[in-house]
Amino acid sequence: MPEAATAPANAPDTASERLDRLPFTKRHLRVLTGSGIGWALDAMDVGLISFIIAALAVQWSLQPHETAWIASVGFVGMAIGASLGGLLADRFGRRQVFALTLLVYGIATGASALVGGLAVLLVLRFFVGLGLGAELPVASTYVSEFAPARMRGRLIVILEAFWAVGWTAAALIGYFVVPSSEDGWRWAFVLGAIPAVYALIVRWGLPESARWLERRGRTAEADAVTRSFEDAAGHIAAARPADAVAAPAAPPAAVRTRERLAALWSAEFRVRTACLWLVWFCVNFSYYGAFIWIPTILVAQGYDLVRSFGFTLIITLAQLPGYAVAAWLIEVWGRRLTLSVFLVGSAVAAVFFGTATGEGAIIAAGMALSFFNLGAWGALYAVTPEMYPTSLRATGSGWAAGVGRIASIVAPLTVPPLLAGGGAPLLFVIFAGFFAVAAAAAWGLADRRGLALDDR
16 A cells, blocks of 8 residues: 655645544534434334334234245345445445435335235335435444544444434334224334435535545535534634645545455455454344344234333333443443443343243343343444545445345344244344354454544
8 A cells, every 4th residue: 555645744634634633513413413313214114114014914914934024125125225325425425325315215115104915015125225224334434424533433322322212213103003003004104204304304404524525536625514513613723824735645545436345355454344244244133133023022922912012112222221331331442342242242131032931031131132232233333434444434334234234134034934943042042143253253343442534
């Protein structure tokens, strides 16, 4: 990798340097909450389908393999969407792709309320997944590029914590709306269409990433965005000398799409790419295999639909303290240790949940699983954008998420035969094994706590 030329003494600071020295401002809050609300709406959609599956299985007399495909076809779309979304975000910008993904899956979700059979629902769930899969890695990349280095990990975990807000909203809708009538699941889909409206707010209300603009040579736009954050902080940017010469930028890690994909497996990045893909695969397998099926598993154990949904709502609430603890630890322990500890905790909790009997034990084990697993998700989303430089950050994040979505396709399909063969104990021991593998793979990732992002 060629070395960057030495910067002239009077070279102006880069957007990255200026952003990294800022305190947290109302502009950061706007980026965080604007992206977080989109994140929460995504979670609401993913959470709703677990309740809708349980209702449709009864109403449409669906077989287990049919209900499994309702979950898995969405993840097929998510795998494709995550891979394409990252590539598009590195080419066309973070904000544009973020808004487009929200629009696609919001419209598809709303249209799902009108379906009369399984085939059309499966087609629409694919498009829902296409938008949803592209949005999450783009949003985490977007927020990470505005966050000052000393608090970047914490802010990404807080962003991921909006998932708990959306999942809680899904649990409330699942508890109060889905069982309320035969058309309750249709009204749930209507509520899930809110992102289509929110996409317009995202498009016009949030700035483009200054780091991405600067990397693309759009320095005037990058400067204007950065100055808006400095103004919000009360910082007065130093006037540039008339003869100021911009520092020569380090060459980008990749320019074209093919180069970006090849760079992920270059000597510099291949170990972290392999470990990152393994963590994403294992976490997706266990998370979606467990949480998509928890309401249905509880119904199969003899609890009625409303009681099963009530248990799931209580279990969901444990996500919030999980995120809070992970957000604190990630800047104290660092990325790798925090991620690994929460994954080990997830493995232990999965074993206890699979063998729990009685309402109290089920709820306690489920809350522990929710606490550790969602804390691990927060740490994973924090570390992922930090693995790559700006020119391929969204691509790297998107492909890691896309590989993870392969596991989320497979997991719901494997649950019915595993339940039939060994019941919940076998199923959750397997989930625990995947969590343990992910905990080991986490140690192959780079830990950039407190360090500036790589802006090549």
